[in-house]
Amino acid sequence: MSDHDAGWDDDPELRDRLRAADPASSLPPADPTRVTRLLEDTMNSATEDDVLTTESRETGTHDRSPLTWLVAAAAVVLIAGVALFGFLNRDSGNDKAPAAGGSPTVTELGAPGPAAYQARCMVPTAETLSRQGVAFDGTVSDIAGGLVTLKATHFYAGDPTELVKVEAPDVDMRALIQAVKFEDGKRYLVSATDGEVSICGLSAPWSQRLAGLYAQAFTS
Amino acid sequence: MVDAQTRRDRFEEIAPALIEPLRRFLARRTDPATADDVLSETLLVCWRRLEELPAEPLPWAYGVARNCLANAERGVRRQERVAAKVAVLDRPAESTAGPGQGDDLLSDAMAALRPDDAELLRLWAWEQLTPAEIAAVLDITPNAASIRLHRAREKLRAELRKTGQPAGHEGSRERREP
Numbered sequence: 001m002s003d004h005d006a007g008w009d010d011d012p013e014l015r016d017r018l019r020a021a022d023p024a025s026s027l028p029p030a031d032p033t034r035v036t037r038l039l040e041d042t043m044n045s046a047t048e049d050d051v052l053t054t055e056s057r058e059t060g061t062h063d064r065s066p067l068t069w070l071v072a073a074a075a076v077v078l079i080a081g082v083a084l085f086g087f088l089n090r091d092s093g094n095d096k097a098p099a100a101g102g103s104p105t106v107t108e109l110g111a112p113g114p115a116a117y118q119a120r121c122m123v124p125t126a127e128t129l130s131r132q133g134v135a136f137d138g139t140v141s142d143i144a145g146g147l148v149t150l151k152a153t154h155f156y157a158g159d160p161t162e163l164v165k166v167e168a169p170d171v172d173m174r175a176l177i178q179a180v181k182f183e184d185g186k187r188y189l190v191s192a193t194d195g196e197v198s199i200c201g202l203s204a205p206w207s208q209r210l211a212g213l214y215a216q217a218f219t220s
Numbered sequence: 221m222v223d224a225q226t227r228r229d230r231f232e233e234i235a236p237a238l239i240e241p242l243r244r245f246l247a248r249r250t251d252p253a254t255a256d257d258v259l260s261e262t263l264l265v266c267w268r269r270l271e272e273l274p275a276e277p278l279p280w281a282y283g284v285a286r287n288c289l290a291n292a293e294r295g296v297r298r299q300e301r302v303a304a305k306v307a308v309l310d311r312p313a314e315s316t317a318g319p320g321q322g323d324d325l326l327s328d329a330m331a332a333l334r335p336d337d338a339e340l341l342r343l344w345a346w347e348q349l350t351p352a353e354i355a356a357v358l359d360i361t362p363n364a365a366s367i368r369l370h371r372a373r374e375k376l377r378a379e380l381r382k383t384g385q386p387a388g389h390e391g392s393r394e395r396r397e398p
Contacts, residue, residue: 008350011373018345021323024244039235042263043228208224 033120040121040201044181105161107134107152111168111176112196121200124210129217132191132198134158137206137214139187146173148182150190156218157191164190166197181205189214231267238266238281241347245285248346254292261288279349279356286357329379337372344369 135157138150148166179199187206191198204210246255262285274280330338343354355365
């Protein structure tokens, strides 16, 4: 430490007196479950898009040539093309139920009861995920009352359907929406056991990392 | 996106050690609801600016929390000036003091100091920071922190002497009228 720090212990008596009046001395330590969730929420609420936006403003984009953008745009088109091709292809395969007329196929799920939120969360692993009966990639198309509807684009596990409806009593649904951060129009990776959506990071907004885990869990 | 994974690993390595001190920092300076909000916000800033985190991240994180708290309080002030005034003048620090409850003399002496001086003393005694660390929180030079801390301590001692009680003694029962 530098000599600037020499002044720290100049008046231990005064410091002790101040410390005796520390209002945080009676503050109990944070619940570990809450800490885990807080960290997870922090990293999820700043999705990769956010990170890219912040970074590009401060660091990245100034010195990128127009060519870079052209290549990037081309890549986006290519990816979109591949995705569309895959999507159409899948439509004709057995991955997705045929949508020929009539009403779309639906998987119905529920929300876990209040007890699930008291449990301690483990960091999601491919192994935990592989035990999920239903797992899919989908975008929320509607949130209303006790019902969240997702358009599924890919099923990792379970019988593929076009829509997934998560229905639960209001209270349970509010807790679930908070835990998974369901928002209209956003893409999610959702898994469920025994017909109930799994929380603790197993269902969350789509991210590269979680998609990697899903792929790992359900391909082996 | 290997980067994303590396970032997460780094954050998960650093952040848990920041949470407890940050909770205490905020509990000392604001009400529980605001403390919760500002804690989330502070962590979010740490996550977004992970690349800027110094080797010793805690003082830096205190600095972030300080700014977030100031923003939160400015917002409150805009919304309800009167309530905010009460919150600033009568911080929970004084009203919910734990074991030190009843050291009115000290609270009065602290309240009589300039807010900057009082904050320096809090960082020194409550967060137990060295002048160099205080400098990192307040974004000033270590030298300036050292000098200001020295002066702030002198002022506090002088305030305490005004009422005839040397530092370290139990406070008198006299109360200043609010």
